[in-house]
Amino acid sequence: MSWSNRFVGTPFRSHGRSLEGADCWGLACLVYREELRISLPDYLGYTSVDEHAEIAALVDGAKQLPMWVPVHGTAVAFDLAVFRRGRMDSHIGIVVQHGIMLHAAGEDCAKIESYQAGAWRHRLTGVYRHVELVSRATK
Template identity: 40%
Template sequence: MTFDRFVGLPYADKGRGPTYDCWGLLLAVMRELRGIELPSYSDRYVTAEDREALAALIADELDPWDEIIAGQEQAFDAVLMREGRFPRHVGIVTEPGRLLHVSAGETSMIERYREGPLKHRVVGFYRYRDHE
């Protein structure tokens, strides 16, 4: 499975395609590569900068996602990351140790999460329950 076609996509607040915020990018990958439709949630917050609302949304809306023990993550698992003190950013594992994500002012990219700047931002890993 290749994630290359999702690299270099521009960021947009509440973007659900062809520009994306972090959740929108996760939605696109799950839909296009796994055939799984996830809820948009774009109507549940004002902007992607609404940290408290996004943190609450992520905490309350993880069903049907199961938390995975670090070290057991695999491709298509969601990675919840901290921005500041809030868990409000998500990425998607492309292979153990690497994730695809997009942040404000950037284009989507694949980065390492076990080292470098993302290492201390990772809060947890989640696997979609229907994903084998």
């Protein structure tokens, strides 16, 4: 879990994309950029993190892009877990190991949490792997 420790405690900041502050997608962008050298789209097309419908539309659109492959089976480090908030997919966590994620939610800082127990267990709607990670694994 050593790579994830670097990001724990990152303050929550709506539209944030750095260690100075990040929302859930910003944290994913930061981790992918710094740990994997993969640039993810900023997806700044939402007013605030309270606009779940706007975020859900962005998440749904992103899931359809060829850069994400649905994971059926065991999740691995750097997969992205998608969660419902209310009735909409509007939260992202970065898998640290199967069942454990790094994420930033609400006004809290980035932290490690289980997504197989507690509040997130019934909200998980899917896990996705970046296509570049799939191709790296097959080389």
